[in-house]
Structure formats: structure tokens, C-alpha cells
Amino acid sequence: MVIERREIFQEFPGESDWDVVIIGAGPNGLMAGAYLAKAGLRVALVERRYEIGGGLVTEEILFPCYSSNAHVIYHMMVDYMPVLRDFNLDRHALVWIKPNAQTAMVFENGESLVLAQMLEDTKDSIRKHSIRDSIAFGKVMRTWERVVSDIVAPATYVPPASPLDLTLALQRSEIGREMLEITERSPLEIITDTFENERVRTIMLYTSCMWGLDPRETGIGFFVPLLLVRGMNKCYCYGGSHKFAGALAREIVQAGGTILDAAEVTGILTENGRAAGVQTAEGRLLRSKVVVSSLDPKITFLELVGAQNLPEVLKESTEGWKYDKWSFNTLHIVTDEPQRYACDDPWVDESFMTVFGFENTERLLAHWDNVISGRIDLDNFGGHATCESFFDPFLCRMPGKYVSFFQMHAPYDIEGGWEVRGEELKEAMLAKWQRAAPNLKRESIVKSVCETPVDIERRLNMRRGSIKHGDYNPTQLGYFRPNTECSGSRTPIEGLYLCGASMYPGGLVLGGNGYLAANKVAEDLGAAMWWKPTPEMERYVKTYFD
Amino acid sequence: MNREEKYDIVIVGGGPNGTTAAAYLAKCGMSVCVLEERPEAGGSIENVEVIPGVRIDPHATYMYAGAAPGFDQLELWKYGFRMDWRQEKLDKMLAAMMATGKIHLCLTTEGMAKPTEKDTLNWMKLTGMDPSAPFTRELLRAIYWCPPHPPEVEVTAENIPYMQVYKRHQPDVWTEELLEMTLFELMDEYVESEPVKMLHAMVSWYSGASPEWEGVAIPALGGECLLGYTFSNPPRGGMHDYFHAIIRCAIAHGAVIRTCCPVDEIIISNGRAAGVRLRETAAQGEKTIWADKAVLSGVDVKQTFLKLIGRRHLDASFIQRIKDISLKASSIYVSHFLFKGRPRYRARFALEGTDMIPGQGVYPCDSREIYYEHLADINGRKGPPSMPVEKVMWIDCGSKLEIPDACTIPGHYLISPLYVIVPPPEYLVGGPEAIDKQKAKWDAYMREALGQVLETDNIVAQWSNTPWESEHRNVGLIGGGWYATRHCRDQWAENRPNRLLPELARYRTPIDGLYLCNQSSCHPGGLALMAIPYNLMHILIEDGLVEPGDWWYPSPWYIPQQGKISAKPR
């Protein structure tokens, strides 16, 4: 009793031909796909999960009825991303929310700090702790905002220049020289030099290093202005981050592109040293002129191309790729009311992000040092929390309920293992959160769930829970990301490109990696580039590279 | 921002029916806008990765649409549609069944049932699965993928589509009485073993029509055929990925599909549906979207008339009849179980000769008395289950055991979903939350029920959605049931949504330009995906709203309404 399948219906073919195959439909794969499909190329995105989006994942993990932004929630580059200007994503009802109160920090004694979009609001809050620091903040922001708006932000969407070229270029302007000077120093130095008050230093350090900078590392100092300024300009994607992915996917499909979900790529085909397509776990073959991978170099080169097919130099630098120094452990909860923090400023409750657990920089640094060496000290840890429902009614399906999360830095290889330690840590996080926000009573918690670094790896194939697909350190940043062979999207394997978080400009949803890869691919395939650089990018290139 | 927009067609609700209609209409060249309340379209066709590596189906789990013309007409393969065939495993299973004579699906308190030859052969004869003269696809298309006949046509044993199919392929099954029969009566004639009858009975009940309902023997049997037609294989990536092919088809043809856009009102002007107004929480605020040609309501029939249109535009008699539409059907308590280590079935449920885990099953199939007791509980007493746990009837769709990508945690296995039918929350003695208030107790009940056939000591996680929760998760799922309202004779074909609402019989409504496109309001109801939009296409063509291209073909049993344009290509 065997029915011939073909008689039932036709399915996506076992073999197909494309101009471009993109591996992974995270933000970067989607953005690359959207540009290239609209350029008239025949594009296929191949995604391992049943749903596209990668880090843009809004999932009902507090099942049933409550969804959370399991990964990306803070969108820091909305104001600059070319993709938001080149496409009319409005059409898909994509709406960004940007609260004024951006990042708050609360302390044991009820004092607090709020970093807001409005400069004077932030200064008001700092002034409670140090008049000098509030003046210093105002002053330093004059430079830092320009470092970001004139240089670092537009440079995010321009291929990386070699360090020498970049240094020469930046010499051209006052602000460029300031940036070079900042770059030489470590985040910790910059912050301790700029601010005197420990509380102020702590929030500044947290904000600038929370995404994985080593506070004591020199040569990466320009990240401080970048992450501080953009950290005060975070946007929330109304309806959950996945809506952003959905809007991009609609653009791809509308332009004739194809998306295959639940299709894990198990191999990148090479023919005569050229990338020729991909193979999926279910045995489908997608042949293509070029392959663009959004995965990290270890997966892309060692697993999918195969170590034996790599030029020696590439193999070596790939093997040297370092994953992130830490990951996240996130506790998601549903409650009857939003958190009310025990502190002296009602704005804290309205902040997009609230940090707690750290009284001073020493404690904060000790926590991060612990995490890097695989430990969490239950007497000294902290993190940041957000009540998503405060901004978004669409995540909760039951009336009168709120979803929130508390996220902390955590090692992938935790002492004792996550399976054993997970529950204990969850309890500790809950206790810590309750101390900061006393209305978070145990009885008011309807549901809770933790997403550990191991879970992150399992959900998205982000190895070792590396939220940026690889560490930020001077040898893996800028022109050196992921390595000099692959700097700038192209790789030594002809027809194979990188577009994910492991390449320049790095992790997080920056809107750069996929965009830059699309530029290269379109150029190499001779496709019509229907888009133009943004005015900020043009100004940057003109000022520094003409 | 533009506060107003205009499209040819505006569709309320981005569930499978609304979105498939969008795909059909966009393919006809219409400008279409779908407005979905939730952040993700798909209605009940959704997957959730509850914990990383574990993907469950809170609602739809099986592909019931195998026979739909839509696969071909909408060319879903182009949009990545593919199945997760488990042919090899099924072959192994079939071989083991042949060798042992047992059916793994049919679980009785004594173990697996053994069908007789007559059981099998006659069932194949009834369902058109006899390989020498197959007609299942035709039968299914006749039952589901054909619009009801127009009001001026008297419905007879000669012109009911499925009767025509029997007359042609199995003339000895065709009798006038067939139209009066219950599935139990039909089975009593053709099938021997009680457990086998109970298996079919349960699957039919869960697939839309109960075995004791008068006059729907064939539609009831059809429900099981829908499932069997693709051997209960799921689409690759789960049902939501089937939906992806639909939504991408719609978008590729230019449809605009917006989420976080709850509709608050269907705007009626001069007796015509002119557009919709969004709720103030909608992503872009309280916007008005005008419809030049038609508004389609892809949300449930009660919400459509009672809330979105409201009393102002409808007469009191009509409102009362809408209110009276019964939600009794298939309100369902759904549990999903994660096991550490392979599920260990009790010895009497072993299928010798295979290392396969049975995976799917219906329990207890001993006799119809148990089933009747269960029914009395749900629809009669309307209370939380009072059945002793040994007797509660369940369906275990355990299909996830054979789909490795549904559970990727090493050494873990997923049995999901397990279904038990309970009363609709709206009618529950003790109030709509009576079951939810004691969810821990009912979760344990579900575990114990499953525990009748396997060891439960290695269950490490359980997720459940009660009907009340299902209804909140997806406001379209009135009653928290999976096919909204009964597919009984009073509510089937020309009678859907029900016999007292003839003005809604053929997708049209008393309001010009407003059409229905939801399982609760349209023939053939739930499950048989793509049927409502396909059937609705006939009506929209009749009304001169669309002119499809060469790819269109109507149902061969379709009868055009007098005075309208025929949906048959000229």
C-alpha cells in the first residue's frame, strides 16, 4: 500500500539552481537576501530552524500564551541602518519604539541612575551623585556623539579599512584624532578618567562593555563612545523583534527570492576550488553561482567546506577563531504587574533596561572576571532586566499579565554544568531581582523559564552561546574580523562570502554585515545596485577617504 | 503617516483560511491586504520552540490537506513546500503490522488490536484506498473541496458530490440510506471488530465529525481519510512551515500581510462592507483600510457579526441566531511530554519485529460504551472530566518521535500532542476557568491517562494548553476547539455555519461585499486546509469579483448559481 508521492502534490525539488544561496536567515542573512533579491538575482535562503530570524526570535517560551524576545531586544542602530531607508518596511507595519529613559541602574540603598535620550535628563540623574560628573558627561558627549555620528556609525556600513589606512584617514579631522586617542585606551581607563563617582562609573562601564568588551583591553576604546551613545538610543521592535525579520522576509519573497526553512546546511559544495552550492540535511542540493554564509568561520570553513578543502592559511586562522568570552543566561517570567524597583526615581520603572546587582566597578569587574573563568559568585552578580509588556501589548495573550526578563552574563562552561547548576542559578536570579524590585513576589509569578548559554547554542547554533559568533578583541575586530583573509565579505574560496556576525562590523543587529556582503556579491555578479549609500556614509567616505 | 489606505480586497485575520484566500486573490491580480491581530500570521497553524531543541504544535499537527487543488493551483512547491516523509519507517511499521497482525494505532486495555481481513479490506473499499481502484483523492475533493450547491438546487443522493463519487467507483456502497446513516451504522455493516471501529470512530471524531451523528457517515469517514491520505506525515518543519509556503505565495503575488493589526470594526456604508478600522493598539494605530471590492472575514463567525459589525447593522433575529451557534465540538486539552530516554511502552503494546516506538495511538478502543460515557461527560454534564483516568479516551499524535528535528536534545524524546476532548469553556459547569484553575491536577490526569500504555517516570517536562488558553492564544479559536463548530448535518455543507442561518450558506452574507472565510462559518469547516478559500473562489467568480487565469479549475461537482457568472472556465 504505497502511494506514489508525486501523485499527491509537487514539492520543492531535490536539485535546484540559483544565483545566490545564503546560509542562515538571521538578521544578516535576511538583509543580504533582501538587497540581492531586489537586485534581480535568483536568491535562496536556507535556514536550519523552522522559523526565520536567527537572533530576531520572538517565541512563546512561556507557553502557553506568553511570548518573549528570546534573544535580540535592544536595537541600537535603527537610526543608521541603510536597510531601514532603502526598503519601505512601514508597509509591513514595522514600528520602532524608543523610550526616553533608556538604561537605569539601581543600588542597594535605593539610589539610582538613569541614562536617557535627552541629555539634560541624564545629567539631572548623574548630578544626584556627582555634580562634576554631570558636567563631565555633558562635555564628553559633545565629542563622543560626534565620534559616533561622523565616524563609527557610518563606518559600520562601509567596508573596513586596514588599520594603517584608517589611522591615516582619521588624522584628517579633529574628531578623528580624538577617536584615535580614545581607541588607544581601555574602556576602564576611559571611564575612570572621565568620571569620579563610582556609581556613575559602574553604569558607564556596564553599558559600554555588556556586549562583550574586555574592560581592560586597550586598542578598542572607540567602542566606549559607540556603545554608550547607541546604548542610549536603543529601540524596541513593536510586536517583538521577529517582526523585523518578518518584514525583511516579505521583501525577499516579494522580490522573487525563496526561503527554505527547516533546512540545515550540511555542506558547502566546492568545484575546482569554487563554491558551487549547498547540501541540506534532508538531501536537497541547491546549486549556485555564489554562496553567502552567515555562520561563524569555524562552522563555515571547517564543518561545511571541510578542513581538507581549505588553503592552509585560512585553515590556520579559522582554527584560531575565538568564541565569545561569555554568553547570557536569561530568566523570563510572567507576572501580574510590571516590576517596581525600590529606588528614588520613578523613571527607573519606565526604563527600557534596568541594571542591578553592582554597587561599584570593583564588584562589576570581579563578576565579569568570574564569568570569564567559568564561575558565578552567587554573592556577587547582577545583570539587566526589561519588562517587555510595558512597551508591547502583543506578547501576552492573557489580559492583565506582563512578560519580563532578567539577563546576566554567564559562562558557557559553567563549573558543575548547566544541567546541574541551572535551577540553583534561576533561584538566585529570582532572589536578586526580588531584592531590587520588591513587588516581584513569588505568588505573582505566573510562569518562568531560563534560557542558558547551552540553550542559546541549541536554538540558533550559536556555538558556545556566542551571541556575536566570536569574541571582540583587537585581533578579531575591524579589519581583522574574522581574519585578514576574509576581511570584507570575500573569502579565499572563490564564490564564497561571509555575511554574519563573525565578520566586520561584528555582532548584534547592526545592519552592516549583510549589507556589506550584498554590496560585494552584487558587484562581483554584475548585478544592478539599486541602492545608494546613506548621506552619513557618503559624508564619512568623502571626509576621510577621498 | 498615511491614515487611510485602499485595496481591492481586505481580509480580516491571517489564519490559514484568510491567508490562503489572499494567495488565491493576489494570484488573480487583485490588490490584497491581510490584517492579523497577532505578531505572527498562521492562526492555529503554528509551531512553538518551547525550549530550545523542542518544537511543539499547540494546535495543528497533521497535514489534512493532501488532496487540495491548492498545492497545484498555488504552486506551493515554489515557495519551499515539502513534506517530512517517513516512508522507510512507515514501511517498517507496515511490515511489522503484517507480521504480527496488530494495528499499532488501535490500543485497547488488553493491548494492540488485531483487525480481521474483512475489517481492512472493507475499510479500504469504503475509503477508496483499494490500490486496484483508488478513488480517495476524488472522494476527499468531493467532500471538502467543492462549494455547497446553490439554494435553488434541491440536494439529493444523486447530486451530492461524494455520492456521485461512490456511484462511479463503488456503486454497491451507494444507497439512499447512506445519507441518513451514522458512521457507527456504516461500520457495523462493513467492519467486524469493535476496537477497529472505535479507532475509526475516534479518529473521525477528532477529525471533524462524530461516529454517532446522523447523516454524516461519509463526511465522518472523510476526516480519517484526510489524515490517511498522506499517511499522517507532517510537512517538513511542522505545519507552520506549510503555512510559510502559503503566506509566501500570497506575498510573492503582491499581497500585503500585516501583523499586530487587530481589526476592531468592519465598516459598513450604505449596506456594503467598505473596509475595516484597526484597533488603537495596532502597530500603526487606529487606521482605516478601505476595500474597493470586498472584505473577507477570516475570523470566527461570532466575532465577525457580534463584534466587528455589531447590532447596528444587523437585525435582532440574525443576531440571536449567531449567538446560538453552538461551540460544542472539539474543545481540547492538549499536552506535550518530553521524555528523558526512550518512552517505554508496557509489554502488551509492543509491536514485535520492530524497534520502533508505536508513537501514535488511540486509547482505549475497547468498546463504544466508553466513548458514549466520555460524550455524556463532555456534552451532557458539561463538567471537567469525571471519567476515571483509565477510561478517558485520548489520541496520542506522538508523531514527533519519528521527526528528529522536532526534538534535538540528545537522548530526549517528545510525545506530542496528546489530546483529550473536554467541554467548551463557555459552557463549563463551574465557569470558563473551571479546568484552568486546577491545571496541575489536569496535567497529572493527562500523564496518568498516557500512563495507561507507557511508563511515565521518565517524563521530564510537560506543557499543556487548555481550551480556555487556546482561545486566548488565538482569538479565532472559539471554544478552544480545533474545528470550531460541529461538522454535523445541521452544520455541514449547505447548512454551514448552521441550518438556521441559510443567508450565510455559500460564503456570502446579508451585507454586500462581505464574505466569510473561516472554519467556523464556512463549509467544510476545520482541518481540510485550502478548502474554504478554494470553495470561496467559486463564489467570488460568480459575483464577478475575480477572473482567475488558466491555472484555475473549479470543482467538477460544482453547480453555478442561477443568474451568476459560472466559475467554470468558458
Ligand SMILES: Cc1cc2nc3c(=O)[nH]c(=O)nc-3n(C[C@H](O)[C@H](O)[C@H](O)COP(=O)(O)OP(=O)(O)OC[C@H]3O[C@@H](n4cnc5c(N)ncnc54)[C@H](O)[C@@H]3O)c2cc1C
Ligand atoms: C540571549 C541573546 C540576547 C541578545 N540580545 C541582543 C540585543 O538585545 N541586541 C542586539 O543587537 N543583539 C543581541 N544579541 C546578538 C544577536 O542576536 C546576534 O549578534 C545576531 O543575531 C547575529 O545575526 P546573524 O544574522 O549574523 O546570525 P544569527 O542571528 O545567529 O543567525 C544565523 C542563522 O543561521 C541559522 N543556522 C545555523 N546553522 C545553520 C546551518 N547549518 N544551516 C542553515 N542555517 C543555519 C541559525 O538557525 C540562524 O537562524 C543577542 C543574542 C543572544 C543570544
Ligand SMILES: Cc1cc2nc3c(=O)[nH]c(=O)nc-3n(C[C@H](O)[C@H](O)[C@H](O)COP(=O)(O)OP(=O)(O)OC[C@H]3O[C@@H](n4cnc5c(N)ncnc54)[C@H](O)[C@@H]3O)c2cc1C
Ligand atoms: C488543537 C488543535 C489541533 C488541530 N489539528 C489540526 C491538524 O492536525 N491539521 C489541520 O490541518 N488542522 C488542525 N487544526 C485545525 C486548524 O488549525 C484550523 O482548521 C485552522 O487553523 C482554521 O483556520 P482559520 O483561518 O479558519 O482560523 P484561525 O486559524 O483561527 O485564524 C484566524 C486568525 O484571525 C486572527 N484574528 C482573530 N480576530 C482578529 C481580529 N479582530 N483582527 C485581526 N485578526 C484577528 C487570529 O489571530 C488568527 O490568526 C487543529 C486545531 C486545533 C485547535
